Amino acid sequence: MNNSPPGTPTRLAALKLLDAVLRRGVPLEAAMDGACAELDRGDDRAFAHAIAAETLRRLDDLDRLIDSATERPLPPDSKARMLLRIALVQALALKTPDHAAITTVLPLADGGPRKLIHAVFSRTMREGTALPDPPHLPAAVAERWRQSWGNDAVEAARLSLGAPPPIDLSLKPGEDSALWAQRLDGISLQPGHVRIASGRRIVDLPGYDDGVWWVQDIAASLPARLAGAGEGRTVLDLCAAPGGKTMQLAAAGWRVTAVDQSEPRLERLRENLQRTGLSAAIHVADATDFAADTPFDAVLLDAPCSATGIFRRHPDVLHRATAAITRDAAELQHRLIAHAASLVAPGGRLIYAVCSLEADEGEQVAKGFLAGRPEWRIDPVHIDELPEGIAPDKVGRVRVRPGALADKGGGDGFFVARFVRSD
Template sequence: MTKDKTEPHGTASRRAALRLLDAVLRKGLPLEAALDGATRELDRADDRAFAHAIAAETLRRLPDLDALIDSATQKPLPYDAKARFALRIALSQALALETPAHAAIATVLPLVDGGPRKLVHGVFGALMRKQATLPALPTLPKPVAARWRGNWGLATAEAARALIAAPPPIDLALKKVEATAEWAERLGGISLAPGHVRIARSAGISTLPGFAEGDWWVQDIAASLPARLLGEGEGRHLLDLCAAPGGKTLRLAAAGWRVTALDLSEPRLVRLQENLARTGLSAETIAADLTLWAPEEAADAVLLDAPCSATGIFRRHPDVLHRVRERAIGELAEQQRAMLLRAADWVKPGGTLVYAVCSLEPREGEAVADALIEARPDYALLPVENAELPDGLTPDRSGRVRVLPGMLADQGGADGFFVARFRRKG
């Protein structure tokens, strides 16, 4: 769409935000996957970042924004009406991003035409005159809230609301574990485990000390657990399946494993290779579909961080709360079972198999781990010990790891995650 020269400055960013929301809510695309296409008309990086920020904040607050809109209309607007989208964008700016109200509304009115423009202006103005506010903690979408309350209890669902209220801190994984104290001091952060530093959010990650030199990479503390639980490699061979973008590959290579990293996506493998080059670490990379590919020989260890609903990373990617449906969770769980059973054939007798998902859905975690034990009598669970985990995280009674909202809350929380470790009987 060609920009109208009479449009207020900043309208292009709001138009890009509208495209992003449309891609997520109507087409079901991940926010990050839609970003390049939605912001293609924006030349400036800060304009692209602002469009992303508007869309992300709107998704964090969507049920509450819709409740405000519905409170100010005689009859509900259709869920996918452009007028509703424009109001969501204007309200999220004015009520959550501290954009002046006049700028928030002026820059969204060009996104709607005719009667809806008058409606948008009227509803927004009525809510501003009423001094409308958003709740301190965002409301989770009803299906998500019901599912998480049922699976994990009310306290966990409430903790999820607290986590999504603001973008999380940033976790860094260190190439040299022994330099943890040094890097925590240099970066002004805290450490929750050896080889980890947590810092406040920063707009310039690549400008921080140690980035260019490859001394660390960004990886949530929960996402670091699968590689941690494999220990030191001592030159042994490991298959890292579904490896890109490579945080676990880097940790494993730094721990002395001889890593073969497999992923279906060639572009994501390019990013992994760039991270290997930056850090000076090495791993063999293969672009292939693990449901069709097979190694020439079994490995000492296999790590499968399986494709999943990604509901555990909702605090950084709030779009998952609105895209993921029950049916998709069930279909993904079936795929994960098949992948895990296939990967189990590639472990040497006496070797280790680790299964992980960044999901808060037990069908994708505990149920898949149970299915392996039931189907493969040559495997046994290798319980995780307390000493192997960061303070504040503990294994469940069977020795698996489930990271839930509310854990590490005083330190800024962690992504939702599930990890199970198995030993193939020799």
């Protein structure tokens, strides 16, 4: 690659990122260090990430375009298709000059496919083809969500996929939401919340160094909010890292025990607790068998899941969350919620949440938990506990679907159920 045009190593890193996500099922962020190991500059790493993320955001539309320009379909995992995706997404979505988009990927092709890649790219540019805006969801995802949530939700998801999501901040109790919204040039959708535009450098914003707030999507902030005021009572935050809910609970007056099996992710929690001046007892442990000497007044389980609810910010989940992954995640959630319930004191609450748009991971797990457990019942969430634009379902659970808060920038897909144990 020594004789390749400048920028070619960045495209190679993007190719490695796409291979990690699409062939090996690795999350895009987790693949960054390995794929970008040869890139020294931060801006090159950022551009490789941008190419890969935008390719994943528009993958189905890119493939339709490629298939319309070839006599015979290229294999789904062929290098020629991958390099065409990278070249086309740069020219059509990232506004990279055509010459730079194609000359930096051709050195990555082996032999004959170079002519094909160049011909398809040149024809597409010559014909003035454009990508749909907003992008289409992967067909399997669109059909699954259509069956679960309806056509309107699918169209709302498309709109969300095509727009940069805003950044939500959770404020420490006692902070004036309106004042911070003004200082940060944002809006507040509920007390203790500020929403700002995407693309801003977080660590440079007022209040960051003072620990006044932390980044947390408004939907992700709901489970801890629904725990209420702690008033010195005990709460267990299972699967706690990176710690947004731990900080919420500590700030609300709970004595928090935070458990997660990832030491690196818990290190981020320790840093955020130090920055915000909050405290929690932290344990590195597997949530499926964590033991405590005494039960807790409340347990919050934000369970591992397919994470399809965060597709706006992480479009790779749309291609990684296969039926098998969703099934395995749901099975794990059944085990986790059963164990979490055993750690709740009589009269205490259990809050179960997932950042998923799959009914098998939310509603069905909550329903299965109550079956055969007469000592537990739904503790209905009331509409005045939620921000305007999000409402509980008929039994008092919360399902944040695509389209919620659409006029204000949307929110992640989420499910929350609150249960109470009899005395």
